[in-house]
Amino acid sequence: MAEVPYESRGSLTFKNGDFILDQKPLRILSGTMHYFRVVPEYWEDRLLKMKACGLNTVETYVAWNKHEEYPGKFDFEGILDVRKFVQVAQKVGLYVIFRPGPYICAEWDFGGLPSWLLADENMKVRSNYKPYQDAVDRFFARLLPLVTDLQHSKGGPIIAVQVENEYGSYSDEVEHLMFVKELLLKYGTQELLLTSENIFGLKRAAFYQHALPTANFPEMGDGQKLFDMIREWSPDFPLMVMEFWPGWFDHWGQGHKGLAMPLFENCLTGILDAGGSFNMYMFHGGTNFGFMAGANYFANSTYKPDITSYDYDAPLSEAGDITPKFLRAREIVFEKVLKPSGISKLPDLPPNTPKANYGKVPCTHTMSFNQMLAYVKNNIECPSPIPMEHLKIHGGYGQNYGYIVYRTTLPAGKRLQFSSLPQDRAQIFINGTFIHVIDWRNPDLGINVDCTQDTNTLEILVENHGRVNYVEFGLNLLNEHRKGLTGDVSIDGKKLESWNIIPLEFDKEFVKSVCQCDKWVATSPSTCCYPALFKATLTITDAPKDTFLCTKGWGKGIVFLNGFNLGRFWCVGPQQTLYVPAPLLQQGDNQILIFEQENPGMSIEFLDAPILDETDKSNVEEADKEYPTGS
Template sequence: MAEVTYRSPGSLTFKNGDFILDQKPLRILSGTMHYFRVVPEYWEDRLLKMKACGLNTVETYVAWNKHEEYPGQFNFDGILDVRKFVQVAKKVGLYVIFRPGPYICAEWDFGGLPSWLLTDEKMKVRSNYQPYQDAVDRFFTKLLPLVTDLQYSKGGPIIAVQVENEFGSYSDEVEHLSFVKELLEKNGIQELLLTSENIFGLKRAAFYQHALPTANFPEMGDGQKLFDMIREWSPDFPLMVMEFWPGWFDHWGQGHKGLAMPLFENCLTGILDAGGSFNMYMFHGGTNFGFMAGANFFANSTYKPDITSYDYDAPLSEAGDITPKFLRAREIIFEKVLKPLGVTKLPDLPSNTPKASYVRNEVRCSSPIPMELLKIHGDYGQNYGYTLYRTTMPAGKCLQFSSLPQDRAQIFINGAFVHVIDWRNPGLEIDIVCTQDTNTLEILVENHGRVNYVEFGLNLLNEQRKGLSGDVSVDGKKLESWSIVPLEFDNDFVNNVSRCDKWVSTLPSSYSSPALFKATLTISDTPKDTFLCTKGWGKGIVFLNGFNLGRFWCVGPQQTLYVPAPLLKQGDNQILIFEQEAPGISIEFLDAPILNENDQQNVEDADKEYPTGS
């Protein structure tokens, strides 16, 4: 038995394996919802549905890379108004578990870390490397004062705050956890501190002297081992599953994942029968809007970028709909926890947001360095999107790269498509047929999402700069004099394109180069949630009234993009599609998602490993 274990200084404490709040035992029944994956107009709806399921707590991460797009340039407005989100949770009557990172994983680009950190070529993220510490210090100094008065001890709903995230899966430099803990406390955090780890990380980064250890798992086999380990450290520690995974996320080109209902029931029942508290990650997944979907990299596989939908097979769907999994969770929670406490009735189930099908039959056509090191935005480079590399080249038979493009490169010679290089189709040498003396070479490289999770011992997080790096040659002759064009699809660019009067109405049937397409959706009544169907299209991104809905790709499993009603308006709604490969001839708006349909000619084998954390 350890001689020294953590004691909570906050309002939420624990004793003999129970949480204690206001001198009464508390079973934490929590669900995860990320404010930055849900439009603000729907926050209260989703939180009320959590309450109706019997939950008493909501948990959220904080996305540093969205709040500080460039050093010292902070944004906490609209979908990023984390303070308002916590206040809405209090209004609904939910406690809050606050997980500010700075690293969050979350299938979010770079695990929530800003890509401008990689401007420093010696950067060591998630470590006590001083420039990284300085950046975290600046962010926490801005973020935490926004919520310190919302702690439970000050009349707010925040009852616990997490120190970093699944750190033992990445590193055993426990000193970094001490740095994060001290930074939290320096900036006014007074409530219970906790860590969360999966089966691989709990011992490797033991921090139980300074924070309550909690467990992450999808089934009770691993769960019981983690529970036993936590109880070994102290019989006072409550059993808390910080991430009970009721589903899973999807990678482009693979099958639609989830967790079957019997496995979900067994795990939830097992946690409650063991006397444990839980947080369902995710209870409501939401959407990886814009360019924010991340990627995974496992030692026994390859780079795997995540799809735009973060439906997660969660109890609340991507569009916030009540699912059979929600109803079964509600029954189990009521019977096993609430009914024995004397609760006779749960809140009535709120209605799902109305859906509509908007159908429109036509779309009228109208030396390389990584994006992070481009000398733009005050020398902090390009964060997201595409980068176009252009140069001239002589006749030749073989195009050669000194290092693989990151992450997906479409190669064009004299405007004609030649080849794609990506994690599914890697290669440093490409056979070409190029007989003219002077030719134009264009390489469009897509940042498909920075890795947010790597296994212990893989030093990948600091090395994932996107675009081209190193030499490109033809028959051994190095190509020089490159023109590099960042295609960030930022607000100004999208607005200017929308107003452009150079659109054309027809396109050759054989056209296969990247292009922008424009259409109008006219709605005569009050807008409702809908799903933009991308079947018949190749690969690209969609903007609706200037809002980036995210990526689509015909390889699936996702074939629709979720459109929350608040993004629509009565009257005309403008749609912009950046299609990289094969334009379609029509788009449809459906009243249900398609998240499990693959192009069988392109589908990859499903992951052999069960992923280990979020």
């Protein structure tokens, strides 16, 4: 017996290949913007620009790992106020496509999954493993009631809800999609359900009996194949590109990517000429603030961590500016869709936010690494190194983000050996002197050392550079990629024991403590050691404007502005500036805190334009040989 294709019971339905809303045909013209990548003061500005481009819908993911920091500890305030974001979209006249995951990919740490799931050594994410199911259930029980009254059937803007995300690229266990679907229904979802898949996953995880299938692609070659598959399942299914990629994301140490204008024009035109609806992923990328940038692991490749900027070469820049791609999209949408439907004029273009060049600011004070570590509250004694997710802190759920320090006593010896590759970047110090870096770029696990003293101090600073958010089918990395040291360390074949482990999380309490303490000394060339903290003050005399903090002349680290984590920087590029939205600044003094790991500078500079395409030629990696498959 043939399986019956899905029929929507929501406000948004479909027939004969068309979407229907309020008994009228609807062409969905959508763009992606993630509330958690944009300061809330700018949500309305970006959404109004979306409207001015001719779009009628905004799509957003939900970042579970930001909303539930630890089990049962929820946050839906400020930049995480997803309900308010949906309400702002309705205010400016946009429908909403809601993609709650629980897995979202999105070049976001662990694909939006909370890292505390990995405290369970047997965890199987994105499956019907019972502890994972229970965690998802608890999250949806809090999230979904916040927005169920904002569904279109209840007078709100939400017209569609997605079931998981690109599941066929990860697994063929369709039973898990059924579990997610049932949870959505359990907690009040009434609108059209859909899935989204790329060329590799659409048939592998066919779910067309339970949700509308949609496609993800950057060019019409793959697109036509996906459209044909969808139409084979049902001629009633409308053609919808849930992720039309108008650009791409960047990895540290590689060149700046994007999508050339002719390819962008051809794909957008092709979708519309085929009668399709679209969602541009991304329309406005925003920023991977803090430690939220994820990483990818493609077959026949290695770990590839993403940069802080999520500019994406999108129609709206990272700072929300209108780009040539925006203007071309506006022309195409108007000519192909809006003008034929009787719309004679688009809204006027809103202005871009003003930008400021505040110039150079000296770093006035510094604090040594050891003095900084004195303000870390947790200090764990352990016979062997363990990853951050297995530390018995935060109720036994481990450390989420940041760095982790491993210390032990090192006897005399000549060869230091790691049994497994540190995750993700280990700086090794002996008696306070830097020795070597081990990471995915320098994976040699054996290091020649010259320890002639009987007793030495070995110190290993490991940076969590972002958990993998996308792995290809058949790879089990999502369940295995724990951070820090995941194996033993030995000297001349003798295993090192009795470790002191310090979780350097850079949480708000720690940042506030070090900023207010009296351990700072004046910065000078003689005091510029590393790793270390550095402090500077930006004084603004008038209303603050957007600006870009230039990290040229520095090595690698993170920056806090008035206690807010702007994100990572690294001299290898391609990103050389960090975006600073004006709402994070204040008139008067603004405190800048820099954790520098490798090459301290004496000042920082604030520019009025970003630098996102400048790589250190001596460190640049070879670009990915295959086109990445999804977001």
